[in-house]
Amino acid sequence: MVSNGSSPRPLVGITAYGERARYGVWDNAAVLLPRTYPDVVIAAGGVPVLLPPVLESAAAVDRLDAVVLAGGPDVGPDRYGASPHPRTGEPRPERDAAELAVLHRALERGIPVLGVCRGAQVLNVGLGGTLVQHVPDAVGHSGHNPSPGVFGTVEVALEPGSRVGAALGSTATVRCHHHQALDRLADGLVVTGRATDGLVEAVELADVPFVVGVQWHPEEDATDVRLMAALVTAAVTV
Template identity: 85%
Template sequence: MASNGSDPHSPDPAAGPRPVIGVTAYGERASYGVWDHEAVLLPRTYPDVVIAAGGVPVLLPPVPESAAAVDRLDAVVLAGGPDVGPDRYGASPHPRTGQPRPERDAAELAVLRRALDRGIPVLGVCRGAQVLNVGLGGTLVQHVPDVVGHPGHNPSPGVFGTTEVTLEAGSRVGAALGRAASVRCHHHQALDRLADGLVVTGRAADGLVEAVELAGSPFVVGVQWHPEEDATDVRLMAALVTAAATARR
């Protein structure tokens, strides 16, 4: 995570300050020390990987005002988290669908719209890929085992599984990671009907959509896995940071 020239992911000092990357955060009840109250929080792996990739992380709380903050950012990461409310894509809740978070859904959809309007890079992570699809008019599979017949994408609560993904040559994700990748995953929902403009650029062996990109955009990518969970590989986040620096120039 060094910020000097020995770090291959550090930006060139001549190119200006490090890109500022907004990361959407959770709104949850949390306990720490002597406190037990509502909190805005995010797994530390997200800011750590943004820093390692050469960016400056800024947390975006799940409130409507976060959309206005996008005007001061160079890129946005839509983080993982709970299920998107089925009402957002015109579906009735599945018995296994989690409790909706209307405030977070509304805030992240607004952040996404503002980022797309501004033309800045976007990376959707797990839930974030689903927000990207829903925000553009797509739908979701509400319980993946119903479709693929196994629980491998979400092996157990709080445990990340490993998924082998095949990526399209020439795609943003393929350029960063190559034609195949072994990725960390923890999700029981996934993309179903793709929104107009989204193109599938990665699939798991069982056919599940693992990566999408918005056609015609410099860098609008959604991945169903968690790249922030592998601190040894920041290539995808570095691709976002590079795209942010390029867009700013």
């Protein structure tokens, strides 16, 4: 942990994208992350540390107090023994491998983990679960992903006594942008939140202090840092 002069502030690793990007006079391969992620970690009392999509990022977990598995592109269906759906995006094998390594190292160390959108899917796949590759096929609408670059507003019912429920209450109005979702749950994961259409929106790993996955994007609401604050609090107390 690092000190702010009065109390330690936990180091929170956030997995990042590896994409081609344009900035200034440059157009090249870049490691990037929406600014909302580090901003909400800071607002919740943590210190953000970006983890690039390389296997070596797993070694950095030994110096961290918590990990956020960020949102992003589809997890490769080969990771859970499925053939690609026509609507499944281009695979990012380097990122898949890196995030799975980060996840497993965090679980080995027993430090808190928060999976956001894709991150919740990485959590499920990493523990042996599978994914729905195109949500409209399952629920009959596109409300969870209205259009590219647009977040949907989804009502989620949360389980009393769960970690997410303790942070947010019995219900939450959340911002979603996902066309994939959890299908068969991995052993040890329990559902702690569902949308009104029945889609799984939150899961937790049983019998550990704080390993949570949510299909929504808590970093997109700067006025509500309760879930990230719960992660930071867990990082201090674990």
